[in-house]
Amino acid sequence: MAETPPAADPATQPAETTAPVVSVRDLRKEFRRADGSAVRAIDGVSLDVAPGEFVVLLGPSGCGKTTLLRSIAGLEQPDSGAIHIRGVPVYSSDDVIDLAPERRKISMIFQSYALWPHMTVFQNVVYPLKNAPRPRLSKTEMTERVSYVLDLLGIGQLAGQHPGQMSGGQQQRVALARALAPQQDLILFDEPLSNVDAKVREQLRLELLSMQAEIGFSAIYVTHDQTEAMELADRVAVLRDGRVEQIGSPHEIYSRPTSRYVADFIGTSNEVTGTVEEVLDSGAVRIQTAIGPVLGGDVPGTVAVGDQVVLLARPERFRLEPQAAEPNGPNSWTVEGDTTLFLGAHSQHIVRLEDLTLRVWSADQTSVQRGQSYRLSIDPAAVRVLPEKPKDQVRT
Known part of the structure; x- marks a missing residue:
């Protein structure tokens, strides 16, 4: 050269x-x-x-x-x-x-x-x-x-x-x-x-x-x-x-996607919609959803009680543990295992919560067992809260 x-x-x-x-x-x-x-x-x-x-x-x-x-x-x-x-x-x-x-x-x-x-x-x-x-x-x-x-x-x-x-x-x-x-x-x-x-x-x-x-x-x-x-x-x-x-x-x-469209196009995201039930002094919001109350701590805009919102959570931000694990604060649920996909750098676990199918990533090579119960949790700071309608164009 x-x-x-x-x-x-x-x-x-x-x-x-x-x-x-x-x-x-x-x-x-x-x-x-x-x-x-x-x-x-x-x-x-x-x-x-x-x-x-x-x-x-x-x-x-x-x-x-x-x-x-x-x-x-x-x-x-x-x-x-x-x-x-x-x-x-x-x-x-x-x-x-x-x-x-x-x-x-x-x-x-x-x-x-x-x-x-x-x-x-x-x-x-x-x-x-x-x-x-x-x-x-x-x-x-x-x-x-x-x-x-x-x-x-x-x-x-x-x-x-x-x-x-x-x-x-x-x-x-x-x-x-x-x-x-x-x-x-x-x-x-x-x-x-x-x-x-x-x-x-x-x-x-x-x-x-x-x-x-x-x-x-x-x-x-x-x-x-x-x-x-x-x-x-x-x-x-x-x-x-x-x-x-x-x-x-x-x-x-x-x-920090600003809309569901961006979150869906970049990477993988779990979504659930709901209604704002309470705005806390910390800036986090409590949302009533089909899977019960969820606490969202990543709120980029202003929301008020009664607003319709969508919650976004990346699969690597969840914790999946055996059912024997104790609940560790808000945003903790009992889920049912479905299947595990090995994707090389990580494993993707498919679990079900009510009628919702969720994807959870982990670095280890363990697999979930179909029909077995697990404890699923996520830090409120990892739950992004956006208006349910897409945001307008972002201009530079």
């Missing part, structure tokens, strides 16, 4: 500033169905990406994440709003600005790799350098840069091969090398790892993080894979129906 990269083109280097590399403001985009009805693919999204930040757009198919990414790249024209890249307006409905993709000075990696099948690996990777706006690098500088990124990705020996002669993981590395070669400070990723198997995908995620730390580019990454989002992101933006439902660090999104 090359010890140091070749000299970089100053025009492509990020400015030393804390200003956002990407700034999206109130962006909107509608598509028309065949019957004439409108679909809001992007519905008032605002988002900033800081220098060197890795932001993941996460959500199910149809939530608008790819349309948002393509709008930033210039491959889709929004209906209204504004996009600035490095402080320069590249799209503005008010000022009638819409810069072509090649003028936005970004790199993009597609789900399909988009490699030229008749070109060798070297030719694919050098292509954006040979077609860059003038002044261009010399042939020697281009060769040095391509060799550097190929070695960085561990595929230097494939420089003379064609894409059809390589595996999916190798082709993905070529696509990544082509994006890195121009040394742009912003790279967009459209589900780039969805076509490779799980083991290769895991390895490529590690390589991508290592390269991002070494080179320092900013990234906007689209995926529907929650594990991928949690591993890669500095911040995750969870999208729903064209809106940003919540944005924050992976830990914040997992531990």
Whole structure:
């Protein structure tokens, strides 16, 4: 592997500033169905990406994440709003600005790799350098840069091969090398790892993080894979129906979801609905539910007696003990064992409480016995209390 990269083109280097590399403001985009009805693919999204930040757009198919990414790249024209890249307006409905993709000075990696099948690996990777706006690098500088990124990705020996002669993981590395070669400070990723198997995908995620730390580019990454989002992101933006439902660090999104939608999409959560019965001086609330009174201590908003709420509890926060265990305060129930699933890093126990099926995780390899009684408990601080109706869009 090359010890140091070749000299970089100053025009492509990020400015030393804390200003956002990407700034999206109130962006909107509608598509028309065949019957004439409108679909809001992007519905008032605002988002900033800081220098060197890795932001993941996460959500199910149809939530608008790819349309948002393509709008930033210039491959889709929004209906209204504004996009600035490095402080320069590249799209503005008010000022009638819409810069072509090649003028936005970004790199993009597609789900399909988009490699030229008749070109060798070297030719694919050098292509954006040979077609860059003038002044261009010399042939020697281009060769040095391509060799550097190929070695960085561990595929230097494939420089003379064609894409059809390589595996999916190798082709993905070529696509990544082509994006890195121009040394742009912003790279967009459209589900780039969805076509490779799980083991290769895991390895490529590690390589991508290592390269991002070494080179320092900013990234906007689209995926529907929650594990991928949690591993890669500095911040995750969870999208729903064209809106940003919540944005924050992976830990914040997992531990403090602001809606049932986010809690369901990120990780596994047990849910029960109820009515607020009492608001305690400590800020905790007592909720009457189908399984009796439950004490919730994680209350992010203001609730009042009579409010309808949903309680969320992650499976790893429960304690499951033999029935002989004594009740240890509030939120303690007798449950019936159903089955245990071994998931590698932990075991998932399925237990039943009244008509409610609950999932409980434990690090040990014990199993619950079907029909046997157990004591289930959870600290009130681990029970999150949210309004039963989803919260409105969280804007940044």
